[in-house]
Amino acid sequence: MNVMQNAEGKESSATRSAYVSLREMILTGKLAAGEKLKIEQLRTMLDTGASPVREALSLLTSDMLVERLDQRGFRAAPANLANFQEILGLRCALEDMALRKSIARANSEWEEQLVLVHHRMKRAGSQNDIPVFEAAHKAFHMALLSNADSPILIRYCGQLYDLNIRYRYLAAAGTDYRKRDVGAEHDEILDAAVRGDADEASSALINHYRLTGEYLTVPLSEL
Amino acid sequence: MNVMQNAEGKESSATRSAYVSLREMILTGKLAAGEKLKIEQLRTMLDTGASPVREALSLLTSDMLVERLDQRGFRAAPANLANFQEILGLRCALEDMALRKSIARANSEWEEQLVLVHHRMKRAGSQNDIPVFEAAHKAFHMALLSNADSPILIRYCGQLYDLNIRYRYLAAAGTDYRKRDVGAEHDEILDAAVRGDADEASSALINHYRLTGEYLTVPLSEL
DNA sequence: TTGTCAATGAATATCGATATTTTTTGATGC
DNA sequence: GCATCAAAAAATATCGATATTCATTGACAA
Numbered sequence: 001m002n003v004m005q006n007a008e009g010k011e012s013s014a015t016r017s018a019y020v021s022l023r024e025m026i027l028t029g030k031l032a033a034g035e036k037l038k039i040e041q042l043r044t045m046l047d048t049g050a051s052p053v054r055e056a057l058s059l060l061t062s063d064m065l066v067e068r069l070d071q072r073g074f075r076a077a078p079a080n081l082a083n084f085q086e087i088l089g090l091r092c093a094l095e096d097m098a099l100r101k102s103i104a105r106a107n108s109e110w111e112e113q114l115v116l117v118h119h120r121m122k123r124a125g126s127q128n129d130i131p132v133f134e135a136a137h138k139a140f141h142m143a144l145l146s147n148a149d150s151p152i153l154i155r156y157c158g159q160l161y162d163l164n165i166r167y168r169y170l171a172a173a174g175t176d177y178r179k180r181d182v183g184a185e186h187d188e189i190l191d192a193a194v195r196g197d198a199d200e201a202s203s204a205l206i207n208h209y210r211l212t213g214e215y216l217t218v219p220l221s222e223l
Numbered sequence: 224m225n226v227m228q229n230a231e232g233k234e235s236s237a238t239r240s241a242y243v244s245l246r247e248m249i250l251t252g253k254l255a256a257g258e259k260l261k262i263e264q265l266r267t268m269l270d271t272g273a274s275p276v277r278e279a280l281s282l283l284t285s286d287m288l289v290e291r292l293d294q295r296g297f298r299a300a301p302a303n304l305a306n307f308q309e310i311l312g313l314r315c316a317l318e319d320m321a322l323r324k325s326i327a328r329a330n331s332e333w334e335e336q337l338v339l340v341h342h343r344m345k346r347a348g349s350q351n352d353i354p355v356f357e358a359a360h361k362a363f364h365m366a367l368l369s370n371a372d373s374p375i376l377i378r379y380c381g382q383l384y385d386l387n388i389r390y391r392y393l394a395a396a397g398t399d400y401r402k403r404d405v406g407a408e409h410d411e412i413l414d415a416a417v418r419g420d421a422d423e424a425s426s427a428l429i430n431h432y433r434l435t436g437e438y439l440t441v442p443l444s445e446l
Numbered sequence: 447t448t449g450t451c452a453a454t455g456a457a458t459a460t461c462g463a464t465a466t467t468t469t470t471t472g473a474t475g476c
Numbered sequence: 477g478c479a480t481c482a483a484a485a486a487a488t489a490t491c492g493a494t495a496t497t498c499a500t501t502g503a504c505a506a
Contacts, residue, residue: 013294049491058281071236086373150309272461
């Protein structure tokens with residue numbers, strides 16, 4: 001008894017379950033930015049012991065989603081406009097680096113992977129399945145960088161991606177994407193990447209981020 | 224009873240003590256790269272309970288000094304030449320960014336801080352007090368970046384600095400610094416930074432790293 | 447009023463024991 | 477010999493209880 005299972009039915013530890021759940025709750029804002037995270041409260045919430053909760057929170061520290069205050073427990077990482085803008089700027093710089101490295105090492109296998117992941121994202125988008133689209137969207141962006149042969153850089157980009165997601169949820173109420181054709185932006189990035197045009201791909205990617213940034217800055221300025 | 228104390232006599236938690244000790248042991252190679260980290264072994268080694276050890280190891284995951292294998296415990300992060308070269312390259316890119324931002328926002332307070340920290344480093348160097356010099360050296364390099372107003376970038380640079388230190392220890396046996404005048408390299412960086420010459424400061428800094436990289440690559444190529 | 451301090455309540459951190467999982471060992475059959 | 481699989485051993489992961497620390501409250505004195 002007491003064996004945890006993940007989505008695919010594979011067994012998983014209580015710590016990992018807690019990690020995944022807490023991560024989700026922080027990213028989507030179910031646990032608010034800056035909020036104190038009490039062990040007991042989370043323990044009952046997730047129906048598990050204190051040890052897995054503490055360990056999961058310690059792990060979330062890596063992702064900059066949780067802060068650890070010595071002898072004073074944990075809290076969800078605070079959110080504010082300056083932090084958002086820093087994340088946006090770093091993403092542009094680091095993903096530019098990673099994308100250029102990826103393109104410099106381009107091969108047909110990577111290009112095929114890109115096309116595939118892009119197709120899945122489009123399909124999920126047309127079916128209006130938000131959670132699936134979100135996963136596919138991240139997969140697409142990470143696939144663009146995946147060929148850079150630089151695990152640490154990829155790790156940083158992934159972290160920043162998630163931190164950015166969080167602000168999307170924070171600003172969700174005031175956001176209006178209607179004036180944007182996000183699909184076209186993605187197409188442009190994909191085309192340039194497959195074509196091997198690093199400058200074009202990078203500027204399309206950065207443009208994609210800057211636009212998102214502008215959309216989010218207004219609602220976030222109230223933080 | 225059972226109150227932990229840190230160097231300054233201030234109280235500290237068992238988890239923090241374990242974190243600091245384990246970090247030190249991994250950075251200096253007392254715990255070898257790739258080595259399995261058994262809880263029981265560390266528990267007796269640090270004379271503390273299993274919970275603080277586990278939590279400390281989870282925290283060290285943030286720093287990429289420890290890997291967590293689900294249901295299979297922890298291990299010290301592996302080390303190899305490719306990893307070292309990635310770290311070196313990323314340091315050059317990220318510290319270049321941070322240094323330029325720092326210089327762009329230069330003010331007299333920051334410049335004074337630089338001069339002060341540089342002085343302390345020189346003094347420690349002339350006194351041949353290795354541990355103090357190491358701390359002062361890190362303080363100098365971080366001070367160069369500290370004015371960038373970009374906490375996440377600083378965090379990344381600090382992580383990469385520590386990861387790099389680890390390779391210095393790994394390669395220590397075969398390293399020979401005699402042909403280098405590291406002090407002069409530092410002076411050059413400081414001068415350019417205080418002068419506000421970003422291009423000069425950045426190239427001096429990168430040169431400093433590249434030289435270190437060359438010195439270390441030979442002994443590390445046996446890994 | 448304001449500041450200090452002790453007492454109380456709440457939450458964190460840690461321990462020791464146990465359940466669970468992985469790894470090793472060794473017996474068995476091919 | 478070599479693969480397979482069950483039992484034993486080792487290590488991890490988790491629980492429940494307790495010790496420790498932090499936060500709050502209210503009395504008392506300046």
